[in-house]
Amino acid sequence: MGKALDVVVVGGGIIGLASGYFLTRNGKRVAVLDKGGFADGASGACDDMILFQSKKPGINLELTFESLELYKRLIVDFDDSMQFKNLGGMVLIENGEELAIMEQFVKEQRSYGLDVELIDQKDARKKQPFLSDHIIASTYSMMDSQIDPFHVMRAFEKQGSALGMQIIRRNGVIAIERLGNANWKVITADGTAYEAPAVVNAAGAWAPSIATMVGAVVPIVPKRGQIVLSERIPPIGETNLWNAKYLVTKLHKGSAVTLSAEEVELGLSLAFTRSAGGTYLMGSTREYVGYDKSTTIAGIKGIINLTLGYLPKMKDVGIVRAMAGLRPETPDGKMILGEHAGLDGFYTAAGHEGDGIALAPITAKLLSDLVCGNRIERTLDELSPNRFGEATNE
């Protein structure tokens, strides 16, 4: 079983590896367990974004600010850029209704300290020459940044291992028992057991099944997102792009902005972002299909249809791959971070939906402070696993 441990982290995606690194840096002896290979979960099937503009004012937006600052410090500590880039972002506006709602939303975001503005068609076209004529305006923020998930995970792994963090892959957790001495015993597929006073459930979309092993309830639902990857091409315009339509239908339930049948059925919205490898990730869908990670003809066609609607010139660009990831979604759109009531030493750090890359450092730091008993300025009640009351598995 190896040397005694202080924390067993279940789940080796970006949240698990980041948490393992911060805990190890705080002097804890940590083992990170993953049932799959490197980045087999959502962390390996998503875009690179540290995105502000899609966030409603509130804790998610605040935590994204803090997370960006942490990334900047980690880049210095690790002496590794991890392909961090600050290209900025534009949310594309197609009609008057969207413009009215986005004007209001931008005002709110600015009051929350987000440096975002509305720009007209001419400026939008200057920043993104491939834009379709029907785009009437856009938001623009230099805050939206990105970092390469694979570089980040490899850096957390390398730095953590250097400090003694263990990483065990391809060996899933099959049971977690509570021992008499108040330790937890985590039993893996090959029979090895890992014992420690603290267990962190960082299993993303699979966090519910880990929680049930200790009788806890984590109301996370997998939400499939299909993504289509282009071939490597020189940069298309300055910034990454999203469409206002989807955001508006979320912000204003009764708004006159309507989605097409395809957009409703697939939960389609535009996310057009440049990867570290020079390819463009085009997405994405939002489908409740359980743990099925396959791609579909409807999904791929839907994404291409949507993208060409906003960027017609992309028609001559080739696609090399389609993939899907499972976003871990919570009922209130906020992550689950904290110790479970009545289960001392059992923590959950999961449920980041589409923001796992952006929020990994701040999640890991707060989780590590919780486990180590360090003082935390902000209250984390909003994120507590116990906020769902007597949640039952409906």
Added chain:
Amino acid sequence: MSDETENRDMLICRCEEVTLGEILDAIDDGFVTVKDVKRATRAGMGLCQGRSCSRTIARIISQRTGKPLDEVLPKSYRYPVRPEKMSAALSEESEDESDS
């Protein structure tokens, strides 16, 4: 395959220009399957999606770690299996062109 250690600068992945050295370093860092090495180095993420290099990478991992080949493979198999222009993925075939 000439002696491995000497040719660290030799390319293994033609599309993404990933060298033998980068792949060996990734293996030594614990990335010991074709999928792991792809995500750690981009080898296999290029235009041909690993068709040219996955088998070679599997052999290098197997030689370096002693793992049998079938533990190191398979790579991931995602569609489309050929690079297709976005316009081609979309444009319907008109009625007359295809028969019944």
Added chain:
Amino acid sequence: MNRIVDHPILGPLADAEVVHIIVDGVALTARKGEMIAAALIANGKNTFRRTVKRDEPRGIYCGIGRCTDCVMTVNGIPNVRTCVTEVAEGMVIETQLGSGEWQ
């Protein structure tokens, strides 16, 4: 010229309609129905592109449309696999530098 004009098994090369192509600004002739890569090699051109990182020359490698090493910019569109794309009259073919230019 690298064309196999006569062959002990396949016999003499049948004549084919001539197709004119422009390669890096130079007018060349090709045979109707043949692949771009074959036409270029027949005309003595073996370097089809230069790579993104190392700016190294690349040409035909698998010859059956799978390794994507033979891609060039054809009629302004980069990453066209020349070993499985037929020539066409007036086709403009350019050696591709890196990931190519997108107008």
Added chain:
Amino acid sequence: MKRVQREIVVIGSGPAGLCAAIEAAQAGAGVLLLDENAKPGGQLFKQIHKFFGSADHRAGVRGLDIGVQLLKQAEDLNIEVWLNSEACGIFDQNSVWVVRDKQHSITVEAQRIIIATGAVENSINFPGWTLPGVMGAGAAQTMINVNRVLPGHRVLMVGSGNVGVIVSYQLLQAGAQVVAIVEAAPTLGGYGVHTAKVRRAGVPFYASHTVKEARGTDHVKSAVLVNLDSNWQPIDGSEFEVEVDTICIATGLTPAVELAFGSGCTPVNSPALGGLVPVHDAGMKSSNESIYVAGDVCGVEEASTAMEEGRIAGLCAAHSLSYLDEAAFSRRFEQLQHNVNALRSGMFGQRRREAKESIVSSYGVHR
């Protein structure tokens, strides 16, 4: 996207695909045959050498002539053939996404799919292996026999298996000079009949040798060969340089399994058959009820075995749609089984036969 329905869709019109389509059509099923190339026939039209084996395996007939005969049979049965049509993916077990002429997309909903996508050439790596002029032996074969263009004039062949020696002979026929054939193993690989022809033409063989380096700036100018000791390590000082403008790599083939595995067919590793292949039963059915496999995609063998496996797949796919009564089906099935087993004889054949038998016997386990 436009959707059409078909009973049986065959992907790949090489020897396996052509024979699968013919057999299924003869049984009465509706067949659509797809190929991504402008001409059907796959490797058949590159094989200008004479086949050998028993008479009913068309011994003494050249590959390309077999191709012409099969195409004629397919036309007589008016099998629907879509050329320049790439099968990009198989979704929900039976929907084939096809892109035609690299311009149009169409979804073909098939009751049965026969994957006959063949194999791709392996690579070996040495400094300079990415220079123009270094290519697969199959690429050179396609250039000379299909495109009638010489890829180069002074050729080094790496690998002495059947592909290496046959392509060397065809390079000579096309007017190129084959400077040498190197083989890393201590003994040569190909069938004696092919090796003898090439040796008679004066081409030197270097067993226990490999390429240490290819030299050139924009194109291959020369190759440095090196002698290998008994455990395949280069012997310092044994290097010598040969002036060549082309290096052909003939170091084996790997099944082209992306379509099969992308649609969820279960893989199994079979070194004797070229690596990971889709598990299949004696009737060539994969782990997926509606998907059959045939030819090099489920085990690298020869064109003749690919043709027989194609026929078995076509027969069984048609029968699974209740074409042919039980008696007619089992009579034909027995005959085809006999044919394919007869081909897997001799030292090489035996190893492949055992590999196939272990795959078929493990079929139940893998389902």
